[in-house]
Amino acid sequence: MTAPAAAPPRSYRVIARVPEAPDTATIVLEPVRSALPPFAPGQFAMVYAFGVGDIPLSVSGIDGDRLTHTVRNVGAISAALHGLEAGATVGVRGPFGTGWELPSAAGRDLLVVAGGIGLAPLRPLVRAALAAPPEYGRPNVLIGSRTPRDLLYVPETRAWGRSARVLVTVDRPDDRWNGEVGVVTTLLDRADFDPTTAAAFICGPEPMIRATAAELVHRGTDPDRIAVSLERTMHCAIGHCGHCQLGPLLLCRDGPVVTWTAARALLLVREL
Amino acid sequence: MTPLQRGFLGALPPGHRDRLAAFARDVSIPAGTRIFEEGGSADRFWIIRSGGAALDVHVPGRRPAVVETLGEGDLLGWSWLFEPYRWHLGARARSTLLAAEFDAGRVRAACAQDPAFGLAVTHGVAAVIARRLAATRARLLDLYAPPGTDTGGTAG
Ligand SMILES: Cc1cc2nc3c(=O)[nH]c(=O)nc-3n(C[C@H](O)[C@H](O)[C@H](O)COP(=O)(O)OP(=O)(O)OC[C@H]3O[C@@H](n4cnc5c(N)ncnc54)[C@H](O)[C@@H]3O)c2cc1C
Ligand code: FES
Numbered sequence: 509m510t511a512p513a514a515a516p517p518r519s520y521r522v523i524a525r526v527p528e529a530p531d532t533a534t535i536v537l538e539p540v541r542s543a544l545p546p547f548a549p550g551q552f553a554m555v556y557a558f559g560v561g562d563i564p565l566s567v568s569g570i571d572g573d574r575l576t577h578t579v580r581n582v583g584a585i586s587a588a589l590h591g592l593e594a595g596a597t598v599g600v601r602g603p604f605g606t607g608w609e610l611p612s613a614a615g616r617d618l619l620v621v622a623g624g625i626g627l628a629p630l631r632p633l634v635r636a637a638l639a640a641p642p643e644y645g646r647p648n649v650l651i652g653s654r655t656p657r658d659l660l661y662v663p664e665t666r667a668w669g670r671s672a673r674v675l676v677t678v679d680r681p682d683d684r685w686n687g688e689v690g691v692v693t694t695l696l697d698r699a700d701f702d703p704t705t706a707a708a709f710i711c712g713p714e715p716m717i718r719a720t721a722a723e724l725v726h727r728g729t730d731p732d733r734i735a736v737s738l739e740r741t742m743h744c745a746i747g748h749c750g751h752c753q754l755g756p757l758l759l760c761r762d763g764p765v766v767t768w769t770a771a772r773a774l775l776l777v778r779e780l
Numbered sequence: 781m782t783p784l785q786r787g788f789l790g791a792l793p794p795g796h797r798d799r800l801a802a803f804a805r806d807v808s809i810p811a812g813t814r815i816f817e818e819g820g821s822a823d824r825f826w827i828i829r830s831g832g833a834a835l836d837v838h839v840p841g842r843r844p845a846v847v848e849t850l851g852e853g854d855l856l857g858w859s860w861l862f863e864p865y866r867w868h869l870g871a872r873a874r875s876t877l878l879a880a881e882f883d884a885g886r887v888r889a890a891c892a893q894d895p896a897f898g899l900a901v902t903h904g905v906a907a908v909i910a911r912r913l914a915a916t917r918a919r920l921l922d923l924y925a926p927p928g929t930d931t932g933g934t935a936g
Contacts, residue, residue, distance in 0.1 A: 688849040
C-alpha cells in the first residue's frame, strides 16, 4: 500500500536508540497519535528531522505500529536523525516504494547479500523468511562490511546462524578479527544454495550490487529472480518531482526494489 | 557436492580434474600453522577440503595484515605455476585445515608433458587469479562507500 499523495507527515516519538557502529544508530519510533499504514520489508519512509529536513530511510524492523530505522550519519539530515534520543519526535511519511517479494521465493533456496548498511532493509526480510522456514529452501545470509566495527546487528545475525547459513566478511580486519576477510562476493563460494533456482535479494552500495548480481548471473541465476534495492536522492517520494529518476524508472514508486533484469542496463550506463 | 567437486577442481573438465586429483595427497594442518611465507619457494599448493586459511602480507613491526581468507574448495597458492615460483603472499591456517596437497614440481612437469592438461590447469588457475584481482580492485574502490564520497557512507 502506498501513502496518499502529499499526505502530511505523522508525528512519531523515538522510544529507543541503539548505537550500532561509530556512525550508525537504530531508532525505534512509535506513533504519537495515529499510525501510518503498515510497511512491508524493503519499503521506506521519509523521516523528517524537524527544522532540518527529511530523508528516505528503509524500515529495518516492523513491529505492529512501531517502525525501526537504522541511520548512518553521512550529512546534515542523517546526522540530526542519528543524534536523536528517546523522547524526541520526528515526522514520518510512508510507506513508499516496492518491497522485497518474499512469497515469490517460496520453495527456493534464499540468498540474502548485504553490503554495509544495506543489511538494514534486508533485516525484516530475513526475519520474515526465518519465521516461516518450511516455505523456503536453504536460507543464506551473506554480510560484507568495511571493518568489524561497522558490522550491524551482531547479536541478531549470530542468532540467525542457528537456522540459516550466515557468513560475514570484512574488507579491513583489525587485530582482534578472526573471521573472513575479502569482498562479499567471495562468500558465494561458501554459501549453500543452488544458483540455478535460488532467489537472491541484494542491498548495498551500487558497485557491490553490480559485482554480486553479475557473479550470480555468471553462476546461472535468472536475473528476474535477483532483487536489488537501489538508491537515488528523493524528495516528494510520490512520483511527482522526478528527483529519483533512473532511466524510465522513478525509484520512489517503481523501486527501490527492482529485479536485476530491470536494473542491469540502467546501472551499466555511465550517467543517467 | 564435496568441496573438491565444487571449488577449483570442480571448474576443471572431468578428465583433467581426475588427472590432477591423482597427484593429491591428503594432509591435515593444525590451526595457527604458518603454511608459507611471502617470498618463500612455491613448491607446493593445496585445495582446501575443510577449514580456513588466511593470506597475509608482511608489515614491518606489526602482525601480518590479512588480505583475504580462503575456505572449502579454494585453491591455496598459485605462485607455483609462474616463475620465479616464489610466494607473493604468506598463508596461515585459521583453523585445522584438511586439504589436498600437491607437489608443484610434479604438476608442472605433467603440464609441460601434456599441453591439453597444462592448458586446463593454467585456465583454472588464471580464473582464480582473475577473480581475486577483481575482488582486489573492488576493495580499492571501497565497495561500501556511498556515491560521491571517498570516506564512510551508506546504502540502504
Ligand atoms: C530508498 C532509500 C532507502 C534508504 N535507506 C537508508 C537507511 O535505511 N539508512 C540510511 O542510513 N540511509 C538510507 N538511505 C540513504 C539516506 O537517505 C541518505 O544517506 C540521506 O539522504 C543523506 O542525507 P543527508 O542530508 O544526511 O546527507 P547529504 O548532505 O544529502 O549527503 C551527505 C553525503 O552522503 C552522500 N549521500 C547522499 N545520499 C546518499 C545515498 N542515498 N546513499 C549514499 N550516500 C548518500 C552524499 O554523496 C554526500 O557525500 C536510503 C536512501 C534511499 C533512496
Ligand atoms: S522522489 Fe519525487 S518522483 Fe521520486
